Amino acid sequence: MLVGPMGSGKSTVGLVLGRRLGLQRLDADDLFVAQHGVISDYFSRNGEPAFRQAEEEVIGEVLSRAEPCVLSLGGGAVLSAQTRDRLRHGSHVVYLTVAEDAALARLNGGLGRPVLAGDPGRTWRRILAERHALYREVSQWTVDTTGRSTEDLATHIIRLVRQAESTTPTTGAVHP
Numbered sequence: 324m325l326v327g328p329m330g331s332g333k334s335t336v337g338l339v340l341g342r343r344l345g346l347q348r349l350d351a352d353d354l355f356v357a358q359h360g361v362i363s364d365y366f367s368r369n370g371e372p373a374f375r376q377a378e379e380e381v382i383g384e385v386l387s388r389a390e391p392c393v394l395s396l397g398g399g400a401v402l403s404a405q406t407r408d409r410l411r412h413g414s415h416v417v418y419l420t421v422a423e424d425a426a427l428a429r430l431n432g433g434l435g436r437p438v439l440a441g442d443p444g445r446t447w448r449r450i451l452a453e454r455h456a457l458y459r460e461v462s463q464w465t466v467d468t469t470g471r472s473t474e475d476l477a478t479h480i481i482r483l484v485r486q487a488e489s490t491t492p493t494t495g496a497v498h499p
C-alpha cells in the first residue's frame with residue numbers, strides 16, 4: 324500500500340511495483356472514478372465530506388479482498404480513522420515523501436486535484452503539515468522520492484518488504 328501527499332508518486336510507483344511483483348495493481352482514485360465519476364466534479368456537486376465517505380467505502384471494499392495487490396491510495400485517504408485502522412492490520416504500508424518544489428513541478432499547477440484549488444503551493448504545504456503524522460501512523464517505512472526514478476524506488480521498496488518478510492515481526496524494518 325502506498326500513501327503520501329499529492330505528487331509523491333503513489334500512482335506511478337504503484338504501477339511499477341505491480342508489474343515488477345506480478346501483482347494486481349489498483350489505484351483508489353481510479354476505482355473511485357469508475358464508481359462515482361470524475362473526482363473534481365464529485366467534489367463540486369457533493370462537497371468534501373461526501374467525497375471522503377465514498378472514498379472510505381471504495382478503499383474498504385478493496386482492503387477486504389483476499390487477493391494480494393499493490394494499492395495506491397488517494398492523498399487524503401488517511402484522513403479516515405477507519406481506513407487508518409484497516410491499513411494498520413495486515414498490509415505493508417509505505418509513506419512516499421517528496422520535496423515541495425518537486426511535488427509542485429510534478430502536479431501541473433494542481434490540475435484535476437480539487438483540494439489544491441487557489442494557491443497550490445501554500446495549500447500543498449498546509450495539507451502535508453496536517454497529514455504527516457497520519458501518514459507516519461499507518462506506515463512501516465518512509466521513502467523520499469525526490470530526484471529518484473520510479474524504477475529505483477520500486478527496487479528499494481521491494482527490498483524493504485522482502486527484508487521485513489524474512490525477519491520476525493518484532494525485528495521487522497521500521498521508519499529510519
Ligand SMILES: Nc1ncnc2c1ncn2[C@@H]1O[C@H](COP(=O)(O)OP(=O)(O)OP(=O)(O)O)[C@@H](O)[C@H]1O
Binds near residue numbers: 328335472
Ligand atoms: N519519482 C518520480 N520522478 C519524477 N516524476 C514522477 C515521479 N513519481 C511520479 N512522477 C510524476 O509526477 C506526477 C504525479 O505522480 P502520481 O500521479 O503518481 O502522484 P500521486 O502521489 O498518485 O498523486 P495524487 O495523490 O494526486 O494521486 C505524474 O506526472 C508522474 O509521472
Ligand SMILES: O=C(O)C1=C[C@@H](O)[C@@H](O)[C@H](O)C1
Binds near residue numbers: 437
Ligand atoms: O490529497 C487529497 O485530498 C486528494 C488526493 C487525490 O489523490 C484525490 O484523492 C483527491 O483529489 C483528493
Ligand SMILES: [Mg+2]
Binds near residue numbers: 333335395
Ligand atoms: Mg494518485
